[in-house]
Amino acid sequence: QKEVEQNSGPLSVPEGAIASLNCTYSDRGSQSFFWYRQYSGKSPELIMFIYSNGDKEDGRFTAQLNKASQYVSLLIRDSQPSDSATYLCAVNTGNTPLVFGKGTRLSVIA
Amino acid sequence: ETGVTQSPTHLIKTRGQQVTLRCSSQSGHNTVSWYQQALGQGPQFIFQYYREEENGRGNFPPRFSGLQFPNYSSELNVNALELDDSALYLCASRLGTEETQYFGPGTRLLVL
Numbered sequence: 001q002k003e004v005e006q007n008s009g010p011l012s013v014p015e016g017a018i019a020s021l022n023c024t025y026s027d028r029g030s031q032s033f034f035w036y037r038q039y040s041g042k043s044p045e046l047i048m049f050i051y052s053n054g055d056k057e058d059g060r061f062t063a064q065l066n067k068a069s070q071y072v073s074l075l076i077r078d079s080q081p082s083d084s085a086t087y088l089c090a091v092n093t094g095n096t097p098l099v100f101g102k103g104t105r106l107s108v109i110a
Numbered sequence: 111e112t113g114v115t116q117s118p119t120h121l122i123k124t125r126g127q128q129v130t131l132r133c134s135s136q137s138g139h140n141t142v143s144w145y146q147q148a149l150g151q152g153p154q155f156i157f158q159y160y161r162e163e164e165n166g167r168g169n170f171p172p173r174f175s176g177l178q179f180p181n182y183s184s185e186l187n188v189n190a191l192e193l194d195d196s197a198l199y200l201c202a203s204r205l206g207t208e209e210t211q212y213f214g215p216g217t218r219l220l221v222l
Contacts, residue, residue: 004152008150032209034210036213042216043198043200043213043214043215044153044213046210046212049210090152092209096166097158097168098143098145098153098155098202099155100152100154102151102152
């Protein structure tokens with residue numbers, strides 16, 4: 001059974017701070033790792049994906065992957081109240097379906 | 111906007127009824143996946159269609175069935191609705207074996 005674990009939160013950070021969201025996965029064969037943002041009542045929106053060990057930056061977002069530790073994280077710099085949402089970690093292997101964690105609820109306090 | 115649309119946006123049914131949810135994928139996206147997201151949970155994979163054939167299924171009973179059409183639209187059918195079927199139903203499309211999936215806005219189903 002492939003599993004993806006996330007701390008459900010809520011994670012509260014002040015505006016302007018760095019938010020750090022973490023995710024672990026059970027399947028060592030996982031190849032692709034995705035972070036989705038989901039506002040309440042809306043569908044998941046892709047923020048970024050990462051395939052290789054190390055860091056990948058896109059604007060205020062940085063994804064970090066450590067396959068040896070089966071760990072992937074998302075850093076949000078200069079957090080804004082508009083970043084308040086649930087962040088879903090998802091993994092897959094090739095053409096397999098996405099396996100999602102339950103999500104971490106982030107609250108950015110103005 | 112992902113170019114993926116779903117209808118209806120909301121639906122209320124009673125236990126035992128049947129429901130059909132619809133999805134229209136981005137043009138050229140020949141792979142569509144359906145997910146069920148219960149409140150407070152992550153999306154759970156129901157099944158996937160590629161070129162109009164089911165090519166993957168999650169841990170859902172046979173009363174969940176689907177179709178994919180040549181025009182990149184698809185359907186999710188659920189028979190004999192149960193209270194636990196109340197959830198947000200999401201479709202996601204992608205091109206072939208590309209790994210990035212794009213979600214539609216979802217259909218929120220409430221079973222009373």
